[in-house]
Amino acid sequence: MTITFVKKILANGEPCPKCRDVEERLARDGVASRIDSVLIADERDPDSPGLRIAAELGVTRAPFFIVENEDETIVYTVYFKFLREVLRTPADAVSEARELLAVHPDLDRI
């Protein structure tokens, strides 16, 4: 299994706040070493590796994780779901639910 973390740099050169938050969480949760590579999606550079891979995979939000197995590539856009399902690390249920809503705003009128 290979894990790639894709994070975004805004047009003003700053990291997107959500990406920064997830990067800090990776360190805090002690799982940063499980990430094999990091790609930057730089708004100032359409050819940046992160933007190219996002276009290839059809991902429309950052940050995200690409989990490549022998037979399948899976993209996770919700950090806590990635943490629980891929890294088998307990995730705070309310934080995950909150992130789900942020990533999938269509859920809020269920």
Place this chain on the structure above:
Amino acid sequence: MALRSLERNTTQPEGTVDSPEYVLAEAYERFAADRIAISFSGAEDVVLIELATRITDEVRVFSLDTGRLHPETYRFIERVREHYGIEIELLSPDHREVEDLVRRKGLFSFYQDGHQECCAIRKIQPLRRKLAGLDAWITGQRRDQGVTRSDVPTEQDDAVFGSASHPIIKYNPLAGWTSGDVWTFIRSRDIPYNPLHDKGFASIGCEPCTRPIGPHDHERNGRWWWESPIEKECGLHTQNVRPVRIVG
């Protein structure tokens, strides 16, 4: 599961695979009665219950009782229960999570820091617990309800609540209907509806987060009006060119 023959006299042409009756019949044929349920919001998605009870006697319905619904909605849920002679399972949030939120932030924190945390506790968590015991669920989501729903299909793998070990199918039988279709159907069949709709509420949720709108407003304007409609900061403008599973 014993299914009745279908009446096909709604807005979609007879035999159209996307008609709500067709989608519901397929769903109830595919899943055992105790593994599939309708998510009823207490609003115009009562149409789902009307259609489903024409197809099968074994309709399971649940509602997310956030504790903050309008009194009219609670009365309407009760009316629907009596009208159709069905059970409606009310799902409550975990009291510890609610108490913790209120202790930390008070009763109206969503006006300051957004509705996600409150909705996560009062809606998403109970929904997730419920879906852990189902293989499929049915929603009233429609494509005309806003940009976040513009591509809702009638049937989808639920990548949000499902997993590789427990796949879940989500049915959205009304995906192709407009608000006008729904109301034409409700009025033509004399189906009970939430009286808040007569007071200008197009979309009905929790009392503090819902308001009436004008005749030409989009229904999204009636919910969380103090927030921007979509968070753009994390957006990437891309198109998929490689098959991949995006699971949320």
